Amino acid sequence: MITLKNGSTIGKATVIVDIVPKGNVEIRPAYSMKPTQIAIHNTGNSGRGANAKAHNTYIHNMANLSPKDTGYASWHLSVDDKNIYQHIPFNETAWHTGDGSGVGSGNMTAIGIEICENVDMKDYHQAEENAIALAVLLMKEFNVPIDKVRPHQSFSGKYCPRVILKRDGSFDKFKSRIKSAYGSEKPSSSASKPSPKPQTQTSKKGDTKTTSIVDYLKSINVDSSLENRKKLAKENGIVGYTGTVAQNNNLLEKLRSGASKTIVSKPKSKPKESSKSNPKKTVINGIKTIGEIEIIGVSSSAIIMDVPNRNLARNIGTVPKGEKKPITGSVKGKNNDKGYWEVVHKGERAYISGQFGKLVK
Ligand SMILES: [Zn+2]
Structure with a gap:
């Protein structure tokens, strides 16, 4: 199965398959994937109208832009109380777990389900029930065990799915709900299919000796x-x-x-604050800045990351060489001896590798 069946019902939701076009690799990378995991998300967008249909429109808009105007962000399915939209085929990867593109990463192995949380949704509980029914169907179709149905948090440390984690304190209850839904469902035709032959390829880690x-x-x-x-x-x-x-x-x-990465929790970053009053200080969107860096040491542009850890970060933009970016303070990341500058990008905190920025004021 590459897509759900358009017009079918899952839980109480009607399925709409509306695959985004290829072209922008930051939305539809079109790498082939054999799904072995399922990642559960909340959209993080509680705004009025931010339902599954709106997320489908959004991802189509992003897919139609050039990569320079977007970030790495995509997922397979958006679910609300009435609809399930599929945006990316199940045999292709998407960018939703924030853990890079390593072989075992969620981005390369997991189907991403976004559960909407817009305040004007009539029945949020039903949205979760629809997502549970969807997860069960996918588990059966792709032989995904319950332990491989994981919260986004377990891949990169991001606090997601936030509605579920906040309410339940952990992902355990939600997982139990999926488990009992799985158990109570009659065996589907896809579940009774013989499981695919085990692959005889080298282990998931691949060739561990080669230098090529x-x-x-x-x-x-x-x-x-x-x-x-x-x-x-x-x-x-x-x-x-x-x-x-x-x-x-x-x-x-x-x-x-x-x-072979183990899960690392997201490093907490506190902007450095000088106690003296500083004329260079300004406030952008509520974030205090202490000066600016100029981008140096790159051939064209430096990458902007969402967390100060290049192994886990999602690339959310670029800054051309020579351009300046306001900073809040330097963050010492564990895997970069020059640390990471905490910058303000599109009104949010973001990070640039230390060696690519020079303090200019
Ligand atoms: Zn998420």
Whole structure:
């Protein structure tokens, strides 16, 4: 099954399959995927009208923009009390777990379900029930065990699905609800299908000895063409990839570390505040800034990340070399000896690797 059946009913929701076009790889990367996990999200958007249909419109709008005007953000399904929209086929990856593009990452292995939380929804409980029915159907279709139905939080540390986590204190109750829905459902035709033959390929970690990125990608059945390596490099924060030995080694290391990564909670970042009054201080959207950095040390642009950790971050934009960005203070990340600048990007806190910024005022 590549898509749900358009017009069918799941829970009490009517399914609408409306796949976004290919073109913008930050929305529809079109990497092939054999789903082994399901990631549960809340949209984080409680605004009036932010229902499944609105999220479908939003993701289509993003898919039609150029990557320079979007960030890496996409998911397979949006669910509310009345509808389930499918935006991305199940045999393709999407960017929703914030844990990079390593082999075992959620982005590369999980189907992403966003549960809407708009305040004007008539029956939020029904939206969750629809998502549970959907998860059960997908578990049966793709032989996903209950322990692989996971909150977004377990992939990257992000507090998501926030409505569920806040109400229940953890993901356990929701998981039990899925479990009992799974148990109480009559075996479906898809569940009684023989399970797919186990793959005889090398382990998920791939070839652990080779020093060749091409051999490594082949060992995990990933397209090793220059074109695809360019995509992977971009997603892993390697700017201006041309396939040099150094870049290939860097990419190999990043992909391997992603494959065996353990879950790290999101580092907390507190902006440094000088106690003296400082004329350079301004406030942007409620965030105090203490000065600016200029982008240096990159060939074209520096990547802007949502968390100060390049292994876990989602790339949310770029800043061209020479341009300036307001900063709140420097954050020392664990995996970058130059740390990360905390900047203000589109009115929100965001992060740029320390070596790409020079304090200018
Ligand atoms: Zn999420």
